[in-house]
Amino acid sequence: MGDPEDRGAGVGQRLQAARQDAGLSLSEVARRAGVGKGSLSELERGLRPARLETLWALSTALGVPLGRLVGDDPEPARGAAVHARLIDRWRSDALFELYRGTVGRRLQRSPAHGPGVVEVLTVLAGRLEAGPEGSPAVAATGGSLTFDGSLPHTYRALETPCEVLIVIRYGPPPQA
CATH class of the missing domain: 2.60.120.10 (Jelly Rolls)
Structure with missing residues (x-):
């Protein structure tokens, strides 16, 4: 299940990898998703938990499936x-x-x-x-x-x- 590169990575790491794979800046992803740039930076660094609604907005902005960001974490996205x-x-x-x-x-x-x-x-x-x-x-x-x-x-x-x-x-x- 999931992409091999996603295993063991946290939401923040998967989010950062998806953004970098898309060749997008923090500012551009934040704008597309309607999320503050500072909030996005904190999410990527694992300093704040991501709400499910935010993860959907980010996955849509990045053009990736939600599961790419959620990964196989045992804790549910909330x-x-x-x-x-x-x-x-x-x-x-x-x-x-x-x-x-x-x-x-x-x-x-x-x-x-x-x-x-x-x-x-x-x-x-x-x-x-x-x-x-x-x-x-x-x-x-x-x-x-x-x-x-x-x-x-x-x-x-x-x-x-x-x-x-x-x-x-x-x-x-x-x-x-």
Whole structure:
């Protein structure tokens, strides 16, 4: 699972490597992600933890999958409501990442990800509301939601704890 160069590296090291691989300055990545340059520098140096929402903004700005920054850390990436840990990655017609997570009752807003990103959330326990801002859908235990991750979207549990599996597909939209 994951890229071999990512194993054993922390989020800050993976973030810095992705930025350098892209040939971008701290200032440019900070501008693209809507993050302060000082905050980005602190993230790269491991002086502050990165919230899940920030990691998504940075991965989108860098044009890399979220898993490149999250890596195989045993601790989940934490957002306002979603806490998720990367379980596996694979390629077929696109790159796929599988996360196991929990969703709390607080509303979490997620900015648009890159073009062609699709999210599939399968509810293992509880009830979840998630999807594009303004038109989220609800799923209960055993149900799934699929939505276009390249649009701003939200997540929140209607019952806690809400346990989910999240599959993220990166690539061109699937052909019908």
